[in-house]
Amino acid sequence: PPVTVVLGTRPEIIKLSQVSRLLGPRGRVVFTGQHYDPSLTDTFFTGFRMPAPHATLRGVGGTSQIIQISRMITDLGNQFAEERPSAVVVQGDTNTVSAAAQAAHYCGIPVVHVEAGLRSYDRNMPEEINRRVAGTVTDLHCAPTATAMNNLLGEGVDPHRIELTGNTIVEAVQLSLPPVEDSLRFLEHVGLQADSYALATIHRPENTDDADRLRSILTELAKFPLPVLMPLHPRTRGAALRAGLGDALDRLHTVDPVDHRQFLSLARHARLLVSDSGGVQEECTVLKKPLLVVRNSTERPEAIQAGFAQLVQPGRQLGKAADAMLADTGLHARLAVTPSPYGDGHASERIVQAVARLVDRDG
Numbered sequence: 001p002p003v004t005v006v007l008g009t010r011p012e013i014i015k016l017s018q019v020s021r022l023l024g025p026r027g028r029v030v031f032t033g034q035h036y037d038p039s040l041t042d043t044f045f046t047g048f049r050m051p052a053p054h055a056t057l058r059g060v061g062g063t064s065q066i067i068q069i070s071r072m073i074t075d076l077g078n079q080f081a082e083e084r085p086s087a088v089v090v091q092g093d094t095n096t097v098s099a100a101a102q103a104a105h106y107c108g109i110p111v112v113h114v115e116a117g118l119r120s121y122d123r124n125m126p127e128e129i130n131r132r133v134a135g136t137v138t139d140l141h142c143a144p145t146a147t148a149m150n151n152l153l154g155e156g157v158d159p160h161r162i163e164l165t166g167n168t169i170v171e172a173v174q175l176s177l178p179p180v181e182d183s184l185r186f187l188e189h190v191g192l193q194a195d196s197y198a199l200a201t202i203h204r205p206e207n208t209d210d211a212d213r214l215r216s217i218l219t220e221l222a223k224f225p226l227p228v229l230m231p232l233h234p235r236t237r238g239a240a241l242r243a244g245l246g247d248a249l250d251r252l253h254t255v256d257p258v259d260h261r262q263f264l265s266l267a268r269h270a271r272l273l274v275s276d277s278g279g280v281q282e283e284c285t286v287l288k289k290p291l292l293v294v295r296n297s298t299e300r301p302e303a304i305q306a307g308f309a310q311l312v313q314p315g316r317q318l319g320k321a322a323d324a325m326l327a328d329t330g331l332h333a334r335l336a337v338t339p340s341p342y343g344d345g346h347a348s349e350r351i352v353q354a355v356a357r358l359v360d361r362d363g
C-alpha cells in the first residue's frame, strides 16, 4: 500500500513537495483544506508541480481549533481505516499535523513526523502543543538539525527512531528561486528597488489576536526609514480591519500573499526581513538575509546562533533593532559567507529513504 502524505497549509505544501515528488507512485497526497484561501494553497500546488491530491477533506478552514482537529481525526481516521496506508507522513506543527498523526496512530499505521523535535518551550503557542502531540505518537522522527535531535533524545525518544535529515525548506528554496533577472523584473513590477526596502510578514496568533500588539507592530513598521512591503496573510488583514487598524495598513506597502517564487524574489533583494513565520527563519539562512523575528520565543534557535536572525518584541525594540541592522554595514557580507544551519538540500531524499526502511521493517 502507498505512503500517505497529509498536508493542509501553505508551509506544509512547500516543505513536503519534494518528499511527495520523490515518493512518486509509492505515495499519495491527502489535503485537509486547513488553509482554504486559494492564495495560500493553489499557487503552491501548481508552483511545485504537485499532482492533484488523491483526496481533499470537507472544509475545516476558518473553524475553531477543536472543531478542526476533531473533524480531521474523524475524516482521516475513516480514510486510513479503509485504505490502510503503509505509513502516514506529516510535517511541522499545524492542527493538520496533530490530527493526522493521532488518526494514523489510532488506526495502527506508522507515523512519520518531518521537522520533528523543534521546541519553543512556550506552552502558549498552539504550534508547540501540536508538535508535541504529534511527537508522542510518532514512529519515525525526521529531525532537521542536531538541536532538534537532541531535544528528542532529552525527552527519552529511542535513538533508532530518529533520523537527522536537514530541513526540506533548503531544497524547496533552491527549486523556487528564479534566475536573478526574473526576480529583478518582479521587483520592478511591484515598484521596488533592490536593497532599498524591508519585507515583512506577520500572521501568528500571538501577534494578530491581540489588537494592541498588532497595532504596535504595524505602527513601528510604518516608522522604518525605508519602504516596507508586506504580503498580507488573510488572518492578519481580517484582524487588522476588525481592530480598526486600516490606517496603519495604509501606511505600509501591502499586497495579497504572493507565490513562493515571488516571495523569494522579494526576500533575496530586501535590505532586511521582518517576520513571525517559522519558514522565513529558515529561508533567511539560505538567502543570506538578516531577519528580525517578532515573537516572544522561537523553536528555531539555529538561525539566531548563526547570526541571521534576532528575536525582538513589538514596539520600540523592533524599530531600534532595525536601525541597528541597517547601520551594520558589514552585516550582509558576513551573512553571505555563513552556511545555513538547516541542511544541504538533500533532506527530502533522506526522509524518503528512512520512510522506505520503516515500511520494510514494519511491513
Ligand code: UDP
Residues within 6 Å of the ligand: 010, 011, 014, 201, 203, 231, 232, 256, 257, 258, 259, 260, 261, 263, 264, 276, 277, 278, 279, 280, 283
Ligand atoms: N510565503 C509565500 N508567500 C507569501 C508569504 C510567505 O510563499 O506571501 C512562504 C514563505 O516563503 C515560507 C512560507 O510561506 O516558505 C511560510 O509560511 P507561513 O509563514 O504561512 O507559515 P510558518 O512557516 O510560520 O509555519
